[in-house]
Amino acid sequence: MNIAFDMSFTQSASDKRGIGEYTRNLIETITKLDNQNSYFYFYPSINQENTSIEGHLNYFLDKNSIDIFHITSPFEFIANSYPQIYRFNEIKVVVTLYDLIPLLYSNIYLTNETKENYMKTLNFIRSCELVFAISETTKNDAITYANIDPQKIVVIMGGISEKFRVKKNFKLNLLNNKYGITKPYILFSGGIEFRKNLRRFLEAFAKLPHLINRYQIVFFNHLNNFEILQINNLAAEYNIKENIVITGFLSIDELIDIYNSAELFAFPSLYEGFGLPVLEAMACGVPVLTSNNSSLKEIAGEAAYTVNPENVEEISTGLEILLTNQQLRKKLKSLGLQNVKKYNWESVGRRVINAFNQLEQITINKKFVTHKDSSINHIYIKEKKIYETVSDLIKLNNKDFLYALYKEILNREPDQYGFERHMYNLSKGISKITLLSKVLLSEEAKLLFSNTYFIQINNHTILSKIATMLSYNNKEFISASYEEFLNRKPSLSELELYNLKLTDENSKILLLVSIINSTEFKELMHR
CATH class of the missing domain: 3.40.50.2000 (Glycogen Phosphorylase B;)
Structure with missing residues (x-):
């Protein structure tokens, strides 16, 4: 399965407090223990408008063929003013519920302005497939005060990092x-x-x-x-x-x-x-x-x-x-x-992984029962090739395209200067494919392509794929480039011609740019 974690908590004060500490430990443990599922991370920007964030979320979920989306702090989820289950279509949504303190002390924590969204978020939590409660107390509160179905609640508790220990020698x-x-x-x-x-x-x-x-x-x-x-x-x-x-x-x-x-x-x-x-x-x-x-x-x-x-x-x-x-x-x-x-994180991580896997099994069983004539490709979705990802990118509006492009190739959000400059160029008629070529040829991109980290994480971004391809020998690189960008194998003459031209990493990137600007690639984008 492809499982994604929402990282909205990193954009708030929670990042350096209990929720941040808890979530980082949980994610680190899960990814260490689980070698069966693939994990992804959604980092929204708090500075974007809600509609733009929603566009990025939809693009992220679709591009990575996400099966389960884990909202790690639902009251801080910033892809909308409050989350709405219908936006996720068939993707299974689970949440971590830490407490219901604002509800229990509503006269202290909730104002007329904030209460509406808080209650809407509670409605959303009720509609999720699973609710991970971090204690029996939280579970009991969720049932008693929020009317959450107890069958949906899994108590996972919390752990203590092994770093916390009695020390005899310290300065x-x-x-x-x-x-x-x-x-x-x-x-x-x-x-x-x-x-x-x-x-x-x-x-x-x-x-x-x-x-x-x-x-x-x-x-x-x-x-x-x-x-x-x-x-x-x-x-x-x-x-x-x-x-x-x-x-x-x-x-x-x-x-x-x-x-x-x-x-x-x-x-x-x-x-x-x-x-x-x-x-x-x-x-x-x-x-x-x-x-x-x-x-x-x-x-x-x-x-x-x-x-x-x-x-x-x-x-x-x-x-x-x-x-x-x-x-x-x-x-x-x-x-x-x-x-x-x-209280150890391994136990917590295994409870969560087991819940993920059980959710997958329930999903498969439901598909066999209610859709006997349909395939279950939702569970085993083929990874997208680069040309498919680019095709998705260029269909986005200019703002969403830029944010997604930077994430795909530079592994970051655009800085204000770069964003404004590229928005201006796009408004003046510069094509998205031309802009894609410029980013690929940038010094920043070249440095990232040479970083072996992006080969190891294998997160299916354009950056990760190109970094991996650049580690191939010349003929393997040419074959992979044609498969990824043109959805076909190179002819023998193409293979031999480009094999002679490839002398270093820079020449490989130039080959990719020439493919992107070819008539064949542009026609592929308009099919």
């Missing part, structure tokens, strides 16, 4: 000097978002005057200037501003070191769909204080000190007990290290 002084950490510290994950419960946590810490001078509070999330100002202002209300350290976004190595040297990890969130930071802290041998609700109770079990997150006194008591009871910290450290063994 603590360098890290402390870099971020101004001068005392033992409590690690806190989360900014000013309502559910992270920052005010109650700071108030709880401020109730421990005998401990305030001994500990700092370290925030390690990616925070903007407004969030940093709000944290400092809130801390100042409780006269603990001097205790606050904000590192900003950390590299994975720095994050692991920060975890390892913490006295305690505090995560008294009001609600979580999974709560990955709890497992990260446990894997690094840090005792955890977290909430006795939602998925946090589910994943922490007996391996954390749990509190009612709405009770400041309870949070304060928990902090005091953990900071002063070394024996309890030692016990929780041991229990935490055992607990995290239950």
